[in-house]
Amino acid sequence: MDTPERCGSWPARMRKAVWVWCRAWSRPNTGEKNWPRKSSWKSRNARAENGGRMRNMIQVILRKASSTMTSQQVARMAVVGLLLACIARSVMAADFFMGREIYEMHCESCHGAEGRSMEPGVPDFSSGDAMFQTDADLYSKIRDGTDTMPAYRGILTEAEVRNVIAYLRSLQK
Numbered sequence: 001m002d003t004p005e006r007c008g009s010w011p012a013r014m015r016k017a018v019w020v021w022c023r024a025w026s027r028p029n030t031g032e033k034n035w036p037r038k039s040s041w042k043s044r045n046a047r048a049e050n051g052g053r054m055r056n057m058i059q060v061i062l063r064k065a066s067s068t069m070t071s072q073q074v075a076r077m078a079v080v081g082l083l084l085a086c087i088a089r090s091v092m093a094a095d096f097f098m099g100r101e102i103y104e105m106h107c108e109s110c111h112g113a114e115g116r117s118m119e120p121g122v123p124d125f126s127s128g129d130a131m132f133q134t135d136a137d138l139y140s141k142i143r144d145g146t147d148t149m150p151a152y153r154g155i156l157t158e159a160e161v162r163n164v165i166a167y168l169r170s171l172q173k
Contacts, residue, residue, distance in 0.1 A: 138168065
């Protein structure tokens with residue numbers, strides 16, 4: 001298959017760029033240096049050194065696409081990029097708020113409101129001292145528990161634990 005399928009109103013260069021990117025991404029590990037042998041895109045850079053480096057491929061696609069796009073197409077892509085950024089931020093915000101609700105339900109009785117511990121030996125998340133732990137360490141402590149803290153394996157899902165960690169990171173001052 002040497003030509004991409006038609007994709008609605010996409011410009012021909014964009015269809016070709018997506019097709020080449022997909023071909024490079026799905027490159028089989030055959031050991032052949034010249035895969036694909038028959039390429040509709042003759043440039044060595046466009047093939048990203050025979051499909052070997054995805055970063056080079058993406059850079060070439062962006063360079064080729066931007067040189068042939070009209071200012072209206074560039075503006076549309078910018079708007080789409082901004083919308084995607086807003087969606088990503090709202091997803092991150094949802095994680096924070098869900099983490100706060102879970103923290104209030106399961107953790108606040110010992111760790112206190114806003115992360116200030118109420119009991120001796122319990123980490124204080126507002127001071128930042130306990131925040132030197134990695135997310136993986138916090139995740140395993142929440143999931144498996146410690147000597148003084150119960151395990152939440154089976155009580156909280158993986159996503160809920162990650163939401164709590166996102167909330168804990170926000171408490172650091």
